[in-house]
Amino acid sequence: MDWETHARRLAAEVVRPESRWYEPLATTxxxxxxxxxxxxxxxxxxxxxxxxxxxxxxxxxxxxxxxVTRLGPAHADHAEPGATNPGAMPTSSSTLPGLVVTMYRHAMIADDSRVLVTTGTGYGTALLCRRLGAEWVTSVDVDPHLVQVAGERLDSVGLRPYMAVCDVTGDLPGTYDRIVSTVSVRSVPASWLAALRPGGRFVTTLAGTGLIVTADRTEDGGAVGRVEPDAAGFMRTRHGEDYERPTDELWEKVRDADGEDVSTSRYPLLYPTDAWDVMSMLELLAPGIEYRAGGEGEERTVWMLHPDGSWVRATATGFLDSPTVHQGGPRRLWDVLEKIRHRLNREGTLPVYGARVRIDPDGVLTLSRGAWSVTLD
Structure with a gap:
């Protein structure tokens, strides 16, 4: 099987031949x-x-x-031939190689950097080992199966980094110059700051957003950095076999319900996950919203569901028609979304990309750009 030809083609698609990531991509x-x-x-x-x-x-x-290699608790390695899975959420994957390299580039990895990376399938770990040498790499995952199998597959291609079963939001097994997390977090774990050497850098994404955050550790034990201009999304950190689905019960109650407030939106129907900047702003202002979409023919419906019981059902016929919006629960989530779209329409941009980042030593994260700021903890 001539996999090398395919790997070289992939490398040429992702980077230029003179890139230090070309050989790892072409030989892994x-x-x-x-x-x-x-x-x-x-x-x-x-x-x-x-x-x-x-x-x-x-x-x-x-x-x-x-x-996608894992749906809920069902890993593809363990599935029966011909298996299907209609409704589970992805819980592990092999990230597209171009995005893995983008995260590593944002980390500004030097030849002598000690790097901690999240495991997944182990492919990203393999690229890093090819680039640095396995002795400089630590790879961790909360899933013992993933760590074991990835370790075996790495060993089969001659790569032996340090592997550990570890919740990346908890204590980490060492100190590092770089931490690259290909799972997303709501706020930066204080353990990352403790495990970074002074001047060390972490790269991660914020859960529920398209925001890549880079930050360098400061002398006071905190970190400063920025939101990078690239957009990316990773699965959230999880602490067990599957993600909790706190809005499933709410969904059953409200998917066809009439709202306490009914209105007509001034904008065409938007599925927020299709617009990185809008979704990111919405997650920062009202974290934890789950989105669902459906429809038949020209009719489309978007639902927004929050664990606090707030919900939205917005339906439109055609892509340019204004939707009818039903809202219920303690908060009016569509109103929050409309304010974000008003700002985008008025200013032509949103402040999330390029925002400055400050993380206090206890992990409290503040994003700011001009007069705008938001704090996460």
Missing amino acids: PRHVFVPRWWGRGEQEWELRDGPADPEAWMEAVYANRTL
């Missing part, structure tokens, strides 16, 4: 780390078995795309 067998994955069918997730269709396997794993 991604198919070793993703032999099976979950692909999206018309109605449900379907198991894809690489060895059963080598041509499709090579095409999928050496494309610059994310491959």
